[in-house]
Amino acid sequence: xxxxxILALGVMLSxxxxxxxxxxxxxxxxxxxxxxxxxxxxxxxxxTCMTACSIVAKRNADISITFQKEGFESQxxxxxxxxxxxxxxGFAGNIVAGGLVGMGVDAVTGAATDHKPNPVIVTMQPLAxxxxxxxxxxxxxxxxAPETGT
Numbered sequence: 001x002x003x004x005x006i007l008a009l010g011v012m013l014s015x016x017x018x019x020x021x022x023x024x025x026x027x028x029x030x031x032x033x034x035x036x037x038x039x040x041x042x043x044x045x046x047x048t049c050m051t052a053c054s055i056v057a058k059r060n061a062d063i064s065i066t067f068q069k070e071g072f073e074s075q076x077x078x079x080x081x082x083x084x085x086x087x088x089x090g091f092a093g094n095i096v097a098g099g100l101v102g103m104g105v106d107a108v109t110g111a112a113t114d115h116k117p118n119p120v121i122v123t124m125q126p127l128a129x130x131x132x133x134x135x136x137x138x139x140x141x142x143x144x145a146p147e148t149g150t
Contacts, residue, residue: 027079028054028119029065036069036124042079059113065120072124079120081113 029038030052040047040055042063047055057063063079 023060024056024058025114025118026054027057027063027115028052030119030121031067032121032123033069036067036072036122039066039068040064041066057115059115061115063115067122067124069124072126075122075124077117077120077122079115079117082116083112084114 029040029049031038034051036051038049038051038053040049040057040063042061043055043057049055051067059081062081064076065079066074066076068074
């Protein structure tokens with residue numbers, strides 16, 4: 001019975017980063033100008049928000065955000081996943097509490113990682129004006145000869 005209790009405790013404590021940091025994080029999204037449509041891919045369901053906004057994303061998600069507004073060039077930002085000091089400490093805590101099971105849980109859930117950049121901030125670039133050549137000068141018509149009557 002003691003072994004079952006120890007195993008149960010080990011499973012509950014496994015995934016130290018999962019326990020201390022969670023498996024999701026808030027990502028703030030903003031732009032200049034504001035009111036830009038931000039299409040977020042990589043979430044469980046496709047999501048669009050108007051800047052400034054924030055989303056909750058799983059730490060192991062591969063996220064990209066496409067910004068679009070009429071009159072501006074669209075931009076796409078690919079978020080990367082990095083292990084910050086706090087994530088590394090939580091992951092290292094598995095040596096004491098979670099062991100290999102905890103390390104596996106943290107690796108699968110991405111609990112030790114953060115998305116970068118966060119916050120996501122973009123400055124939209126106006127579309128370049130379309131340059132049209134000036135209309136060609138029309139040649140003057142030669143004067144018409146007067147019509148003679150019969």
